[in-house]
Amino acid sequence: MAARTHRVLPGFGLALGYTLVYLSLLILLPLGGMILKASDLGFAQIIDIALGERALAAFRVTFGASFLAAAVNAFFGLIVAWILVRYPFPGKRFVDALVDLPFALPTAVAGITLATIYAGNGWLGRFIEPLGFKVAYTPAGIVVALTFVTLPFVVRTLQPVIEDIEPEVEEAAATLGASRWQTFYRIIFPAIFPALLTGFALAFARAIGEFGSVIFIAGNLPLVSEIVPLLIISKLEQYDVLGATALAVVMLAISFVMLLGINGLQWWAANRHRNSEPPEAAAGKAKGDGE
Amino acid sequence: MKLSRATQEPAWVRALLLAVGLGFLFLFLGLPLVAVFTEAFAQGWPAYAEALRDPETRSAIWLTVVIALAVLPCNVVFGVAAAWAIAKFDFKGKSLLITLIDLPFAVSPVVAGLIFILLFGAQGTFGPWLAEHEIKIIFAVPGMILATLFITFPFIARELIPLMQAQGKDEEEAAVSLGASGWQMFRRVTLPNIKWGLLYGVILANARAMGEFGAVSVVSGHIRGETNTLPLHVEILYNEYNAIGAFAAASVLALLALVTLVAKTVVEWRMKKETEMLSTVLAPEKTS
Numbered sequence: 175m176a177a178r179t180h181r182v183l184p185g186f187g188l189a190l191g192y193t194l195v196y197l198s199l200l201i202l203l204p205l206g207g208m209i210l211k212a213s214d215l216g217f218a219q220i221i222d223i224a225l226g227e228r229a230l231a232a233f234r235v236t237f238g239a240s241f242l243a244a245a246v247n248a249f250f251g252l253i254v255a256w257i258l259v260r261y262p263f264p265g266k267r268f269v270d271a272l273v274d275l276p277f278a279l280p281t282a283v284a285g286i287t288l289a290t291i292y293a294g295n296g297w298l299g300r301f302i303e304p305l306g307f308k309v310a311y312t313p314a315g316i317v318v319a320l321t322f323v324t325l326p327f328v329v330r331t332l333q334p335v336i337e338d339i340e341p342e343v344e345e346a347a348a349t350l351g352a353s354r355w356q357t358f359y360r361i362i363f364p365a366i367f368p369a370l371l372t373g374f375a376l377a378f379a380r381a382i383g384e385f386g387s388v389i390f391i392a393g394n395l396p397l398v399s400e401i402v403p404l405l406i407i408s409k410l411e412q413y414d415v416l417g418a419t420a421l422a423v424v425m426l427a428i429s430f431v432m433l434l435g436i437n438g439l440q441w442w443a444a445n446r447h448r449n450s451e452p453p454e455a456a457a458g459k460a461k462g463d464g465e
Numbered sequence: 466m467k468l469s470r471a472t473q474e475p476a477w478v479r480a481l482l483l484a485v486g487l488g489f490l491f492l493f494l495g496l497p498l499v500a501v502f503t504e505a506f507a508q509g510w511p512a513y514a515e516a517l518r519d520p521e522t523r524s525a526i527w528l529t530v531v532i533a534l535a536v537l538p539c540n541v542v543f544g545v546a547a548a549w550a551i552a553k554f555d556f557k558g559k560s561l562l563i564t565l566i567d568l569p570f571a572v573s574p575v576v577a578g579l580i581f582i583l584l585f586g587a588q589g590t591f592g593p594w595l596a597e598h599e600i601k602i603i604f605a606v607p608g609m610i611l612a613t614l615f616i617t618f619p620f621i622a623r624e625l626i627p628l629m630q631a632q633g634k635d636e637e638e639a640a641v642s643l644g645a646s647g648w649q650m651f652r653r654v655t656l657p658n659i660k661w662g663l664l665y666g667v668i669l670a671n672a673r674a675m676g677e678f679g680a681v682s683v684v685s686g687h688i689r690g691e692t693n694t695l696p697l698h699v700e701i702l703y704n705e706y707n708a709i710g711a712f713a714a715a716s717v718l719a720l721l722a723l724v725t726l727v728a729k730t731v732v733e734w735r736m737k738k739e740t741e742m743l744s745t746v747l748a749p750e751k752t753s
Contacts, residue, residue, distance in 0.1 A: 182642065183637050183650075184650070185651075186549075189547070190554070193550055197562075197566065200614055202565070204584055207580065208579065208583050254486040257482055261483060263483060271727075272495070274726055277669070278723075278729075283696070286700075286711055287712075322497065354472075385575050402573075403574070403576075406579060407683060410683070422575075425576055429573065433567060437564060
């Protein structure tokens with residue numbers, strides 16, 4: 175009651191009510207419906223479907239390719255974020271804006287373009303294939319497509335964190351006799367590690383659900399280069415709705431765990447950061463949060 | 466002089482990092498972007514223009530715009546309402562609510578399509594009832610709108626929540642205590658404060674709505690000239706080995722992506738400028 179009398183601003187009930195109704199109708203009800211449908215099958219049967227030969231192979235391809243793509247992006251994303259924050263070079267603003275291209279470019283466009291570039295007669299394929307590397311229509315193609323689609327995540331989570339590193343810390347390390355490499359792996363890397371891990375997890379989470387960019391370049395061979403989202407669709411097209419639902423529920427559970435993990439990571443990153451703030455600022459923030 | 470050099474990498478390391486970083490971006494971003502337009506114009510302007518004049522491509526462009534126009538206002542209203550409740554008030558379960566709003570980001574687009582098939586498809590929960598009343602949702606435009614709504618659900622709310630949280634509620638409280646009505650307060654105080662953030666969210670949501678493939682693909686049924694959006698039409702043309710047609714349609718989407726990037730950069734720049742102005746105005750107050 176006390177809180178109610180302090181509420182000066184109008185519209186709380188309406189805004190929250192609308193939010194909850196919209197959220198329930200559009201997101202929770204449909205997702206709940208799917209889980210209910212899956213419960214027709216029972217837990218054991220869902221696991222059975224998910225562990226079938228073809229499904230298991232699809233999970234292996236999906237997770238393996240997603241992990242590799244996220245790892246590639248963690249490595250190169252760190253370098254890209256570093257040069258974008260620290261080094262001056264001509265056309266930097268253009269390059270910085272271009273990093274978001276994968277978020278803006280429809281995945282189908284990315285898919286057909288990458289498939290064309292890496293095909294045997296494509297711009298890159300014609301140089302790579304004679305060397306014995308086949309990318310298009312192989313699992314390697316999936317990694318390439320997923321690397322493109324998830325490229326901005328690591329760069330964009332690292333950029334603000336690198337910007338926030340105070341130069342005094344690096345100067346102190348240098349005056350204490352640290353080499354530049356020591357400063358990097360003892361001072362800078364630990365400071366940016368939570369953000370790097372968050373970027374990696376965001377990229378991985380996005381990659382396991384990705385569909386549009388992959389199917390054009392993957393070759394889509396069952397057991398070899400078939401991803402889980404595609405398997406769900408092919409089950410659906412064969413009117414195996416329950417099979418599709420079982421796989422979808424497993425995917426949903428994995429996504430949900432990833433989401434919670436990422437929230438935990440972000441909380442960890444923010445809290446580490448908060449501890450390094452001067453006490454008054456941290457206190458002020460805590461007060462603002464608890465209001 | 467010595468110190469500043471000690472906090473910088475040696476020149477050869479800088480050169481190497483620049484070369485590796487820019488080389489990576491060129492290989493993965495620059496090259497595909499150039500390739501879209503090169504392939505589209507591979508047989509010159511006339512063939513390109515011809516491909517875009519195709520009535521099925523035209524209708525795909527039209528449907529893409531219609532779906533975006535249907536989806537964006539819904540998500541704007543939801544985004545503002547959710548951000549208003551979350552940023553300006555305190556209540557139990559707030560962080561759970563924020564997690565739930567983020568949920569569609571974590572769900573695979575294919576799963577997003579599937580859930581609507583399970584509800585409204587022929588064998589779905591409401592399937593028989595819909596068939597009886599001759600309402601078509603799946604393999605029709607309403608289903609595609611629903612799937613796109615699901616996919617773009619978090620974009621605007623996620624932009625607005627941190628922005629409105631940072632702005633606090635002092636200005637709105639001042640407006641209300643000076644006698645403004647709720648609507649006046651919103652129109653004169655809140656909306657001007659959030660307009661760039663709102664626009665930013667709309668730009669991102671629009672790019673995703675127009676470019677969505679997986680979710681829409683599952684519920685569309687791929688009926689040519691009827692339930693084909695531009696990304697779906699790209700797939701059909703590509704699978705028919707109509708490279709010029711596919712890349713001509715793709716170039717329209719790539720152009721949309723470039724416009725999105727430019728608009729996004731401009732809005733980011735405006736937002737940064739406004740926060741800088743705000744912090745210089747507030748600076749003396751902070752130091753006291």
